[in-house]
Amino acid sequence: MNFLEERIVKDGIVKEGNILKVDSFLNHQLDVELFDQMGKEWARRFKDVEINKILTIEASGIGIACVAARHFNVPVVFAKKSQSVNLDGEMYTAEVESFTHKNKNQVIVSRKFLNEGDKILIIDDFLANGCALQGLISIINQAGASVSGIGIAVEKGFQTGGQIIRNMGYKLESLAIVDAMDASTGNITFRS
Ligand code: 5GP
16 A cells, blocks of 8 residues: 555545545645655656646645645646636636535636646546546646646546546546445555
8 A cells, every 4th residue: 555545544534425535634634744745756657747837626636736836846726616607708617517515616717827838737636527627628728738647646446537537548647546435344445
């Protein structure tokens, strides 16, 4: 097991409905030292790729992306979740369905902060069905920028997102891939 898998086994809680609760270190209380290790590991995995910006999505992605960015020396842009419509055309927008909240959000990024030719590393906390990632990829495409890679903390490998994103040809590096989890026993199985 790697450092993140060990931490998930120690402090993660498996909830009904295929939810892994990791709010003691990733989603509510934030273990910045752990984030630093994650950033270091992504920097190693993406060392041969050109990256000039990190894109994430609020809220949980922001802390992880900011700490990771110290290992890449690049700025972080986060997509905002908004109910309002893009009336003035100053924003790139995409619709994202939330796995945890079961609602739809418009996600927006100002045109000022994503430019043609940008080489983007996407960072996020979880990958489940891949809706959040597809929204971010759509925004990057709208900007004429390109996706250099995708770094995910926890991928739930028993949901479809990982396969969809890999089939699209993206370099997806998840630090922990959960292949099975059981709310009654609390058991978690990782992909080796
Ligand atoms: P997706 O768009 O891939 O279906 O879901 C990704 C988003 O849903 C993540 O950004 C994360 O916020 C949330 N999410 C999905 N599954 C889980 C989970 O098991 N636990 C937690 N804490 N968040 C999740």
